[in-house]
Structure formats: structure tokens, C-alpha cells
Amino acid sequence: MRHCLNPGCLHPSNPENHQFCIKCGQKLLLRERYWAQRILGQGGFGRTFLAVDEDKPSKPFCVIKQLLPQAQGTASLSKAAELFAQEAGQLEQLGDHPQIPELLAYFTDNGQQYLVQEFVNGVTLAQELTENGVFCEQQIRELLIDLLGILDFVHGKNVIHRDIKPENIIRRKLDQRLVLVDFGAAKVLQQVQRTVTGTIIGSAEYCAPEQSMGKAKFASDLYSLGVTCLHLLTRMSPFDLYDFNEMAWVWRDFLSGNSVSDELGQILDHLIQQAPNKRAQSAQAVLQLLQPTSTALNSPQTPQPTLSKPETQPQPNSLLIHPTNFPIPLQYQELEQLLKAQEWRKADEETAQQILKVTDRSSLGYLNPEDMPKIPCVDLQIIDQLWLKYSQGLYGFSIQKQIYNNLDCESEKLWKTFCDVIGWRKKGSWLYYRNLNFSLSAPKGHLPVIKIYYEALGIGSLFGQGDFGFESDDFAAFIKRLDECKI
Template structure:
């Protein structure tokens, strides 16, 4: 271990302030176990940390006699990325090496890669010191290879966050939108389109640790430090974060002028990988260009080689859908009906408001002229929708007029209990609960009348087992349905159809099945079911009145034999023989 003790900050304060706090760190920097050769095609790129030359190809390992690659991070179509250390700075800070290369058969391929390289360098430099965009530290060519050195962002991508922490809540999606939209607004105003917005290119910064690397250990008097401490932008970025959490509670903001090049908050989301950003010019807007990006997050026009600021917004919308469903965006689109069907993939515990649904749906409209045009427009829509709905609608409710009528004709006014029943969709429980084998359907009737859809779905399984004289919670085979007494099937179906206002029930499902001519895949799309058997049987099921027509009851009680459609075929035959429609 290498132990360094060094001052981290020089703070310029107002003339009225004589003494302030200095942050100092004991920064523990582990020596890298390995170093990597950056030569394309090297047969043995891994080297010991003590090596100066590659044992595989003999090339000098330091780039520009300064940057040492220590860990591969990613690889793409036009290059690869390494975690590295800057050997020229005593603290050996981390940075990122982005190497552009193409295994080309003709010079044109290399020219394309070289153009992207120069483009990224220029764009990153143009973007300056935005706190949520990695800072460009250097760019150069060495041994006919192209390199960019960027600020290292400590954190994890939203793709990794999804894998580790699970599906995003609505609150987290709002956070993503409110953090990324201002970045897109900024780069679009610079005539830049990112063209590869996706969870893997959105990285959340980690907060500074309480000990170890970059920890805060001592507080000293600034007057004891020489007034001219050499500083680098990278150090200033670290200082800014430390000042926000440590000095601000001590110093009054009115009395301090903190000079830093980069100012960020912990947990900020950073937009990375500007390797395929494209300058917005008249030519770029009118002519097709090289198709680059990640296909499943790409806007339709981008697939044709043309991009607009709205193309980034489309990709951001698909990114949000991926984070709340965990499903590839391509599977969320219904080709048959030509519409997005992402709500049917939400798990029961997820609650997505109509407000968020409206924003997301407009982000992913296929037609560009119906999509949000700019990040600013989306932000405006979000802010305007934050006004509580009841404030807007309350003045237009004719309360006085209705109240007057109620007072004058009290005999016609329903009492409180009746009004509650009406609001809950209550209907009299006077159903004929017939059973050929003595099954009691009272509990199913009650649950359905109360719109307790999940419990009613469970009860349906139980009464089916009883009607077939099987043990409770026995999984049923499709052919078991052929033995179900018609009276019992009639009762179960009648209860579902009645209390869902003809939205749910076996006969409703059968009508849809006949409409799609027995195509099971289309049937699943229509009713909002997955076409496969998930590990969690409730995954993708919506136990609510707004679920797609035919969504309930579920098929959770059917034994999966890889032929889900058999269930529908036999059920259709049984309904026909029992004359239930």
C-alpha cells in the first residue's frame, strides 16, 4: 500500500473571512496487481504491475509515458475502455482510457473510426465542465492507435443498479427523468445528439466513503498552508463534493467563494459514452448517416440513419420502460396492434401513475411530429403536471346546484351506505350459485363483488379443484377441464362476468381466443399475458379493474407442459358443449 498525506483544497474566501477549514486526506492507493497492454492483437496483454514492457509483444506499457491501463471495463464495435492510473500525478488518480480501433479490410473503415475519435474529443471539449458529463483530460494518437483519456466516474450504471436492486419504482423513474433531461437539454443546445441513451450509459455516482480512499481525516487551519497550492481540475472535483458535505455546515455560503471546476452531488446520474454523438448541422438533418447505437433502444428514424433531439428522448423513454419492467424494449411493443403494451408487464406490486404513464407514452411515440420535440418541453410537461389534480377540477364541480336539489328532495337521496356501495360498484348478491357436486361458491361471490381480484383468482383455483374432486391447491391439467360439470363452470363464469362488468371471465377469454382465430401468441398480447411460464406465476399479472379485457382469471393453476394453448382449446370446447357464451 502507498500512503499519501496531502492537502486537497485551496479556498478563496471573501475579505471578511480570516480563517477557514482545510480538508486533508489520507488516501490509500492500492498498487495495481496487473497492467494491460493496449496494442491491438497482442497475444498476452496481461502483465505484472512491475513490468515496463509487454511480455507478449514488447511494446512500452505506458501511454504518452504517463497512463497505465490496469483493468478492462468494456468493449464495443469501435473500441474498448480501460480503467487506468495517471503515473505523472503523485497520487496516481484513476482515469479512463478509451481506445478506438477497427479491424479493417480497407482504409475507409479506419477513416470512420478515426472520424468518431476526433468527434468525441471535440464534443467532450465543447461540453466543457458540465458536472454530469465526464471531463476530457487528453486525446492523442500513438502507434497508429487512437486514445482518449477521460475522468473516471466512480459508481454503477443503471443497468447494474437494476440487476442488483431490482425494478425501479415510480419515484426512481422521476429522479432519472429530472436528472437526465437537463443534460439532454444542455447537449442539444450545443447542437449535439448523444444517439446511444440506454441504462448502461447512465451511471450513478457513488457517495464518498467515510474511510479509506478519498476519506476525510483531519481538519487544519488554512493559514498554516502556503497560499499557492498547485491544483488540478480532477482534485477540484473531489474538493467540491467534500466541501458540500463537510465545509458547508461550518461556513456560511454568503461568506465563501469556492472556486472549483466541477460541482456535483452524490448520487448524481452521469451521461457517459459520447463516442457516437453527432453534430447537428443542416446536412446531418437532411441526409442519412452511419447507423450507430444500440438497436433495442433506438428511435425508428435513427434506424434509418437520421437523428433529431427527439431521437434521444425516445431512447430515454425506452430506458425508463426497461428499468420499470426489466423487459427488452422490443418485447414491449405489440406488432399486431401497433402499440406499446408495457403496462401489462408490470408486476402486481408496481404502481405507475397516470401522470408518469402520460409522459412515458409521449416520449416513445413512433411518429416524430407527435413525440416531445425537446427536453425542455418534457421538463415543462412534468412541472405543469405536478399541480394536484383536485385543485384544477374542484371549481368546476356543480356542488351548490346538486346540494340544493338534495335538500329539497331528501326522499330521493341515497343514504350514506347506499352511496358507498355505489362508489364501490356494489351489486346485490342474488346470484344462483348452482353446483352439480355441492361446491359452495359464496366466498368467490363475495370476493368478486368486493373487486378483490387476486383473492378471487385464488378462490377460483380452489373451487375448480373441489368441482373436479381434487385436493385444494392441486395443479390441474388442461384435459381436467373437460370433466368440469357444466353447472359449476356456468356459475364460476357468471360470477366473473357479472362483477367485472363483462371484462373478465372464461367466456370473455374464449371470445378473444376465437377473434384471433386460435393464435395463442396474439391471444396473450390481447389479454396481457406472457407467452412463457415465468418463475413467479404472478409476474406480469395485474389484479385490478383496469387490467386488459380477458386478463383474469389467470392460468396459474394449470400445469405447464410447454403447450399453454391446450388449456384454451379444451376450455373453448367445454364452453361450447355447455352452451356458455
């Protein structure tokens, strides 16, 4: 059935083949393309509908958001319209991240403002809490790693979300990844705005003190994320977790048997400091607290192997520091088990599948150079750390990058020389995937190849489908992404 979008009607039971509402006569199709199926929710600025995109053969679901401000007065209505347009702008700017909904359209129809965005099929963390009970420490660690990766991207675009809370975080059913939604409160932070008081926006329970005064910072989002974790650990209102008489958080008093380690407790305490300058100032800084070994590869104290000539084969023993203990998200536990069992080929295939999932390229089966920026840094870091750990520093993205950057040869020869050094070519010929060396006797950097199932010819990889599968431009783009992620 088709749902009427007329705010004064909202008749929910129009037949699917009808173009106009049988009750009020208003057109049911927006832009002759989108029609609403049912109401998903309503807030202070608008109403959202689950909708169908008639323009595509598969008739996929999407979300229609209709500006419907409850505030009265010209100034209030003008501000609501401004924020609605701002949300559309944020989604257009940020929607190329696989864990942020993509903006599909933004327009005015019949005097109403609309935006249409990607539908995320899943449940919010608020729903998870209601259905499954409080989160355990491992779930909180996985949540932090996932969300901090998204915030690192968002803040890198000079955007503050300003409304992080369980209701605005969806666990996507397809791959169990967390998706950050509702950028209606988000704000672009310009240089000239850094000390200027702005609009007070956000959910009061999760709002940082400085944000409550209209001076949101990047650290304000980190505060809200920390408070979100406290709520998920206790199922208590954040207001009840703070003792206003003592001016101190007392969240540990409400754990009710839920165990939280001192290490994680200190990280959460760090996130919820009242003074913003006492908090971590970036998502990357918090990730380093959660994964303290993730930066060891780039530490100036860490010895770095060198190649004096392109022909020199690195020795299997690694001089790099690899991790001994760090939290593994659920989606990477299968990869960890395969690596622990030294099932190198299966681990390589699992690595490929995970990278395609996080870039929404599973249906395509490989990546193009323009897809490389979509790979979240935190995923690359986790995969690299796992390969380093279980290969004793022999394999991993950081090893391959190191070898690639240390080669001393002309740019046009760099790609082939690199493949010769790590064993993807022998005597000037590319190896088929089935002929690669899936053991610890392979040259350093030989894995991961991140193979995709392209078995007809026994060749192919994540980066296109050439003679061997890789293309030099694709791999150069991948190396650039590793640089951006400080791997």
C-alpha cells in the same frame, strides 16, 4: 499490475514498476503518463481500460479508450476513425458539465488512436436493474429530471447523443448523480444537416424510428430516454414491449405489479411516440410536464412585485405562485425536510453543499464566475422551488433575481443597494453570517445566502470570500445563470 495495450498481446500481469510488457516488449506507458490496469469493456469501435494517471501526485484513476474497430475494409476503418475523433471532440465540447466525463487527452501512440477521459466511479443503470430489480415510479421521475437536465445542456450545444440506454448511464458513487457516458455515437447537428440522411448509429432496441433511417433529431434522444425508462420499469427487452401486429406499445402489460401513475404513464407515452413530431421537441418541455409549476414564476399571468425606489422594503406576503406538489430527487430530500421544519440556517448550509457537489467544487469550497454555467438548471429550479414553497414565497433565487432586476439605480451602486434591500447590509456595513436573520421575519429575498463553512471569521459564502463573502461580479454571473435557466 500493468495491462499491456498491444491488441495482439494484452498481457494483464506486468509488474507496476515495469515500463515494457514482459511478454511482447511494447511500451506500457502512454505519453509517459498513463498505464492500463484492467479491461473495462469492449464494443464495436474500441476497447476501454481502467487506467492510472502517473503525472498527478494522487495517481488518480482515468479511462483509456483505444480505437479497435471490428469492421473490415478501408471505408469502414475510415468511418470508425472519424467517429472516434468525433467522440473526442464531443467530450472536449461537453465535458465542462459535471455529469459528462471530462476529456483529458486525445492522441495517437504506436499507430493506435487513444482518448483518455475522467473515470466515473459508480454502477450503470443496467447493473442497478440486475442487482436491485425494477425501478419504482419515484426512481423513474428522479432519473428523468436528472437526465433531462443533461440533455438540455447537450442539445443546447447542437449535439445529439444517439445512444441513450441503461448501459450508458452511470450512477456516480460520490454523490449519486447520474452521468451520461459514451459519446462515440454522438453527432453535431449542423443547420445544413437537418434534412440530410446520416449514418445509422445506436442500439436497435432503444433507437427512434427516424434515427434508424439515419435522420436523428433531438427528439430521438427523448425517445431513447423514454424506452430506457420502460425497460427499467419492466426488466423486459424493449422489443417485447412493442406489439408489431397492433403497431402499439404494450408496456403496461409487463409491469407485474409495479405501480405507475396515469400522469407519469402519459409522459412516457408522449416520449415514445413513433412520429417524432408528436413527441416533445425539447428536454425543457418534458421537464415542464414533470414539474408543471416550474415555469409559474415566469408566466405572464403571474403578478410580479415591483420596487419603485431602492429603499422600498418588499412586504413578506408573496404574490408569486409557488409549487404545491413536485417530485423531489433523493439528494434534495434532506433540504426539503430542513425547510419544512423551518431550520433556515441548516437549510442554507445544505443548499450550499448541494450546489458545490453538482459543480464538483466541494474541495474548493466556493464558486468563481466561470463556475456558474456548470450549475445544472434543473438543480437550480428544484432548490428555488423548495425555498419558495416552504417560505410561502418569501425566499428563493427567483425572488432575489426579481429584486435585483427591479432596482432602479446606477450600476456601480446596484450591488450595495441590493444587499441593503434584502438585509445583507445594515447602515452601510456588511453583516456577518451569524448575524443574519434566519426566520420568516427577515426581509424578502434575505435567503438563501448559501453559506459555506468559513467559521474562522464567521463570514463567507458560496461566492468567494470578501468582507461579507459575496462579490458583485460573482453575483451578477449567478443572476445571468438564473436567466439562462429561466428562473
